[in-house]
Amino acid sequence: MGLWYYRLRESVGWLNFSKVQTEKSLNHSLYTVTAVEDHQTVGMGRLIGDGLYYVIVDVVVHPAFQGMGIGGKIVDMMIAYVDRETPCEARSSVQLIAEKGKETFYEKRGFKRIPHDFCGSGMRKVILKKK
Numbered sequence: 001m002g003l004w005y006y007r008l009r010e011s012v013g014w015l016n017f018s019k020v021q022t023e024k025s026l027n028h029s030l031y032t033v034t035a036v037e038d039h040q041t042v043g044m045g046r047l048i049g050d051g052l053y054y055v056i057v058d059v060v061v062h063p064a065f066q067g068m069g070i071g072g073k074i075v076d077m078m079i080a081y082v083d084r085e086t087p088c089e090a091r092s093s094v095q096l097i098a099e100k101g102k103e104t105f106y107e108k109r110g111f112k113r114i115p116h117d118f119c120g121s122g123m124r125k126v127i128l129k130k131k
Ligand SMILES: CC(C)(COP(=O)(O)OP(=O)(O)OC[C@H]1O[C@@H](n2cnc3c(N)ncnc32)[C@H](O)[C@@H]1OP(=O)(O)O)[C@@H](O)C(=O)NCCC(=O)NCCS
Pocket: 012, 059, 060, 061, 062, 065, 066, 067, 068, 069, 070, 071, 072, 073, 097, 098, 099, 101, 102, 103, 104, 105, 108
């Protein structure tokens, strides 16, 4: 299971996580979008979250299929999902960490760089566990 996921990450030079973590996380996505061409998964994006806060992760288009509008469509579909799930008169927050140099790709879809006037920097911590 998840072979397409490992392959797509590898195609853009991203390290994979362990098999156990990957299976668990794929099963816990709120919404997964894949682009399939000739029975091969050539693009993906996953939305995780709890209904108030959402995080977009794993947005990848295989290099041979980049620049054809696939990545943009995948992000649009995830935004549309959150829009559908957000009640009238309510709000949801969609967050992500852009790869260096990919900020414009997301700005075109309405994301704002942080920090800005109302938010400090995004922050993260990686837990690396040794034996
Ligand atoms: C980033 C990525 C998902 C874009 O997918 P794609 O299918 O090539 O993108 P699209 O063809 O849908 O382009 C959508 C728009 O973003 C723009 N865009 C695409 N890649 C961009 C980049 N690297 N920098 C700035 N803008 C970019 C396009 O010009 C296009 O603009 P338009 O809608 O005005 O024409 C893809 O290049 C990729 O998988 N890269 C490696 C993994 C990665 O960095 N993922 C993002 C994680 S944050």
